[in-house]
Amino acid sequence: MLKQKVVLGVDVGGTNVKMALVSKTGKIIDRAQFAVGEKRSAVEIVRRIVDCAKLLSERTSLKFSAAGCGIPGIVDFEKGIVCRSPHFPEWKNGKFREMLHRSLRVPVAIDNDANMFAIGESLLGAAKRSDNMVFLTLGTGIGAGIILDHKLLRGDRGFAGEVGHITLNADGPKCECGSNGCFELYAASRAFEINFSKLTKGEQKNILSLANVSSAKHLTPEMVADLAAKKNAAAIRLWNEFGKYFGIGLAALTNVLGVTCFVVGGGISESLGFFKKAAIKEYANRTYPENARALTIQKANLGQNGGLIGSAVEAFSLLA
C-alpha cells in the first residue's frame, strides 16, 4: 500500500524552532521543537533541524519528500540566501537553503517567516476567498507577507513586505532601523511607550501603578490588554491610539497595493478586539470610501501553526 506523501515544515523563531510533518491537505501529522539557546550559528541550527527531522521520520515511519523553512528576516527566495536576520545576525548572506538541502537530501525552499504565514492563511486560513491579501504579524515589530493574485510578492532580492518601516510621521521618534516615525513604532510592542505622552498625567500615574512598572518602557501589550479588559480608561486610550496608527498604516498599504483584505497574526493579534474599531475609523479617513467599504481585518485562523503549514505548502510546490 502506498504511504501518503508528506513534507517537512520548519518555522525558525528567535527563541524556538518548530517543525512538523505535514500532509498535502495541511494536516499536521507529528511535530517537534527545540529551543535555540546560545549556539545560534547556521551550522548548529541546521544540525539540530536534521536531528529533529530524523526523529519525526522514525516516530511516524514516514519519509518526507521536501522541506520548507520560514526564517525571521529578509530572505532571497530565488537564491536561497538569508540576506539579513535581526535574530541571527551572523547568518548574513548565508546559503541556508544549500546547507539544509545537503543535510536533509530533499528539495528545500526557504522564505521569510511572515511570507510563510501569509501563504498558509491565504490557501488554508482566514483569507481563503481573497485573490489579494496582506498578512501582518504584530509583535516586537511588524512583519508582512503580501499575496497578490494568489502569489507571494517578494520584490527585488526578497525585500518586499518590510512594511514596519514605512514612515507615518516624518519627524517622529527614532526607530532602531535609523529612520524616524516608522509604522512599527506606533502599532507593535513599543506603541504604548511611544503614545504614553498622549495620556493625562493622572492617567499616566494610574496605569503605571496598576501595571506595577516603573516607566512606560516596561508596559507590555499583555499588561495593557489586561487593564483594557477591566475597562481602565488609560489602557483603552492607548489601544485606541494603537488602532489609529494601525489604520493609517493599513490605508497606506491599500493606497499602494489596492488590497483591502488584511489578516493579523503574532502575539498582539490576540488584542485585535481592543484596537480594531479605531483602526477601521481612521482607515476611512485615509483612503477612498470604496476601500473602506471593502476593508476586512481578521485574526489569523491557523494560529501558531500558520508558519509550519505555509512552509509545507511551499515545500509541496517544489514537488509539483
Next chain:
Amino acid sequence: MLKQKVVLGVDVGGTNVKMALVSKTGKIIDRAQFAVGEKRSAVEIVRRIVDCAKLLSERTSLKFSAAGCGIPGIVDFEKGIVCRSPHFPEWKNGKFREMLHRSLRVPVAIDNDANMFAIGESLLGAAKRSDNMVFLTLGTGIGAGIILDHKLLRGDRGFAGEVGHITLNADGPKCECGSNGCFELYAASRAFEINFSKLTKGEQKNILSLANVSSAKHLTPEMVADLAAKKNAAAIRLWNEFGKYFGIGLAALTNVLGVTCFVVGGGISESLGFFKKAAIKEYANRTYPENARALTIQKANLGQNGGLIGSAVEAFSLLA
C-alpha cells in the same frame, strides 16, 4: 501587399485628449488631439474621439485593429469602468469601455493614465531592463503605475497605485482627499506652499518678490525651478525639502513592494535635477542599505508620448 497592423492609442487628460495611430514597435504613425473644453460628458468625449479616429484613419489609409485609452482617475480594467476621476466627476462608475467599443467597433482596453505610462516606460522606455518598477507622475498630484514582474499591479477594483495619498505625516496639513499629511502635499505642485514656513522670513520675502507673486499659494514648480537655476538660496531649499519628502515616499514604496527602480514623469519631472540628490540622501535614511545601493530614479524616456504608447501596448495585447 499586406498593410502593417496598427492600433489607436488615446490619452485622455483634464485639458486635452491626445490620440495616435501606433505600430507594433511603438512608433507613432500619425497623431491628433482636441481640447476637452466645457462639454465634458462621456458621450461627448467618446463622440469626439471617434471623429478624430476617423480622421487619422482617412489621413493614413490605415485601419486600426484595437484601441487603448488612458484616463486620469481610478479605472476598473477588468470591468471597463471609470470608478472615479477628479477631472470628470460625472463619469463615475460609467461603462466607458463599452461606449468606446460600440462606437469604434474594435476591441478596447481602458486603464488609469499612469498605468499606461508605466507600461510604456517598462516595455519601451527608461525601465526596459527592470522586472519591477514604479512610474510616478508628478504634477498637481502624484499618480503611479506599478509594474511587478513585468505586469501591471491593479489591485482590488483598480485601486492600486494611489500612492499620492499614503500618509507621511499623520498630523500634517489637510489634503483635499480629507486625510492629513499625504505624500502628494509634499512632493507635487503644492509642496512649495506647504514647505514655505521652513524658510526664514528673509528668504520668504525674497522668493515671493523674485517670483512676483503675493503669497506662497501662487508659487508654481516652474517659478521655483527658474529661481533655483539662478542659484537662489530659498528656491534651492524648497527643492531640497521637496526631495526629502520624495525620498521618504519612495522608501515607503520600496519597503512595501521591494521595488528600487523608479521612473518619473509629469511636468515636475523636468526639475528632477533640483531634487534628486536630496531624495537619494533621505531614501537611505528610510530603508535598508541594500535598497539604497540598488536605487535608480530616472526621468521618463518617452516623454509626452508615454501615455499613447502604453495605451497602444495594451491595445496590441488584446489582439495577442
